[in-house]
Amino acid sequence: MTYELHYWPTIQGRGEFVRLALEAAGAPYIDVARSAADSQQGAAALQSRLHDRGLTNPPFAPPFLKDGALVIGQTAAILQHLGPALKLVGRSEQARVWTLQIQLSIADVVSEAHDSHHPIASGLRYEDQMPEALRRASDFCRVRMPKYLGWFETILARNPGGSRHLVGGKLSYADLSLFQLVEGLRYAFPRAAQVALVGTPAVMQLRDRVASQPRVAAYLRSPRRIAFSEQGIFRRYPELDLP
Amino acid sequence: MTYELHYWPTIQGRGEFVRLALEAAGAPYIDVARSAADSQQGAAALQSRLHDRGLTNPPFAPPFLKDGALVIGQTAAILQHLGPALKLVGRSEQARVWTLQIQLSIADVVSEAHDSHHPIASGLRYEDQMPEALRRASDFCRVRMPKYLGWFETILARNPGGSRHLVGGKLSYADLSLFQLVEGLRYAFPRAAQVALVGTPAVMQLRDRVASQPRVAAYLRSPRRIAFSEQGIFRRYPELDLP
Numbered sequence: 230m231t232y233e234l235h236y237w238p239t240i241q242g243r244g245e246f247v248r249l250a251l252e253a254a255g256a257p258y259i260d261v262a263r264s265a266a267d268s269q270q271g272a273a274a275l276q277s278r279l280h281d282r283g284l285t286n287p288p289f290a291p292p293f294l295k296d297g298a299l300v301i302g303q304t305a306a307i308l309q310h311l312g313p314a315l316k317l318v319g320r321s322e323q324a325r326v327w328t329l330q331i332q333l334s335i336a337d338v339v340s341e342a343h344d345s346h347h348p349i350a351s352g353l354r355y356e357d358q359m360p361e362a363l364r365r366a367s368d369f370c371r372v373r374m375p376k377y378l379g380w381f382e383t384i385l386a387r388n389p390g391g392s393r394h395l396v397g398g399k400l401s402y403a404d405l406s407l408f409q410l411v412e413g414l415r416y417a418f419p420r421a422a423q424v425a426l427v428g429t430p431a432v433m434q435l436r437d438r439v440a441s442q443p444r445v446a447a448y449l450r451s452p453r454r455i456a457f458s459e460q461g462i463f464r465r466y467p468e469l470d471l472p
Numbered sequence: 473m474t475y476e477l478h479y480w481p482t483i484q485g486r487g488e489f490v491r492l493a494l495e496a497a498g499a500p501y502i503d504v505a506r507s508a509a510d511s512q513q514g515a516a517a518l519q520s521r522l523h524d525r526g527l528t529n530p531p532f533a534p535p536f537l538k539d540g541a542l543v544i545g546q547t548a549a550i551l552q553h554l555g556p557a558l559k560l561v562g563r564s565e566q567a568r569v570w571t572l573q574i575q576l577s578i579a580d581v582v583s584e585a586h587d588s589h590h591p592i593a594s595g596l597r598y599e600d601q602m603p604e605a606l607r608r609a610s611d612f613c614r615v616r617m618p619k620y621l622g623w624f625e626t627i628l629a630r631n632p633g634g635s636r637h638l639v640g641g642k643l644s645y646a647d648l649s650l651f652q653l654v655e656g657l658r659y660a661f662p663r664a665a666q667v668a669l670v671g672t673p674a675v676m677q678l679r680d681r682v683a684s685q686p687r688v689a690a691y692l693r694s695p696r697r698i699a700f701s702e703q704g705i706f707r708r709y710p711e712l713d714l715p
């Protein structure tokens with residue numbers, strides 16, 4: 230059973246949260262738009278798939294996953310679906326909903342990180358909304374990022390299964406997503422992230438533990454891992470970081 | 473089995489999506505912060521609950537639901553949990569994940585509607601981010617709102633169970649949430665919403681059908697339904713609407 234991941238071919242973006250889960254589980258998948266001869270062709274194929282009038286359940290936007298006849302969009306819904314098959318979520322309904330809840334809070338930070346460089350419109354360039362971005366990013370670095378990271382630290386500390394994982398005593402897709410969030414924040418806002426992460430040692434230890442997980446480590450060294458860039462969600466514009 | 477809904481006592485906000493599901497199902501619940509002697513006391517009780525150090529799974533923010541020993545935050549996770557018990561979601565895993573996916577797209581519009589009046593920081597007043605709000609709201613009214621509503625129209629048209637519901641042939645929590653979204657958009661942006669909804673008749677018919685569902689209609693007439701206001705997510709600032 231080979232999964233098909235559909236996402237923009239040249240950025241990590243939200244697709245990366247799904248890719249990390251598939252990679253960490255060693256699941257067979259095709260990264261469809263990246264399998265095209267070139268990335269323009271890949272992006273065109275993705276667009277035509279997205280607007281396929283034959284789809285009963287068309288996704289609103291990438292990423293989406295094809296699992297047999299099922300087509301699923303929205304990162305957190307994809308992970309909610311994949312979790313049991315990839316053994317990246319606890320079996321109980323309680324573990325599944327708590328993992329989903331954490332994932333949704335990660336998704337909220339990701340959206341806020343995106344809006345720190347695009348506070349007005351995703352259809353406009355960064356250069357066309359820079360004054361607004363400077364204000365929004367300042368609030369994100371000083372208020373929102375520390376608040377979210379503090380919450381992750383709290384739930385790690387309170388996990389009855391121990392602070393090595395977010396949920397119970399095993400790796401879940403939420404751990405992988407928190408790793409990706411921390412990496413993204415450190416890329417985009419090196420100074421602000423360093424300040425915030427000093428206060429959240431358990432989050433940083435989780436990030437290190439995920440990075441050294443054998444399948445994840447092999448993936449991160451491979452050409453399958455796209456580099457962070459100023460086209461993705463996490464962008465390094467030094468003027469948006471703490472001074 | 474009485475559910476406890478925890479949310480700010482004076483606004484609809486994100487709590488309303490949960491309240492509508494409980495009301496439409498006729499489920500017994502206590503609206504905890506609104507049961508206090510006055511709303512200040514209710515808000516204080518909510519805050520202290522949120523920061524209760526004894527909670528194993530503390531929510532990041534309201535709304536959260538207490539269901540026996542379980543405490544669940546994040547609107548979409550609450551609805552994912554409540555759906556089967558309230559019979560507001562199909563039984564198959566496929567129906568559950570599609571309903572979740574729709575709910576997450578509704579949540580995305582809700583966040584964008586919020587950011588149309590708070591594009592810089594939720595901790596600042598609207599008056600302190602008005603120039604930015606004017607730009608963001610213009611894009612929201614002209615680009616984002618019609619795009620999302622068009623997607624809801626498409627999935628209604630393609631539903632194999634018919635366009636009377638979003639998923640299958642029965643009322644789901646996603647139908648209730650779409651009703652609330654349409655109400656919110658019509659309140660906040662009467663002109664822009666009217667323009668957009670002319671092009672999405674099935675969405676508008678769904679809104680009407682939900683509103684006339686007996687339990688929903690009774691709820692909407694009751695004092696339990698809080699009025700829209702300029703403290704909530706959907707705010708009527710005429711300068712942000714289409715001219």
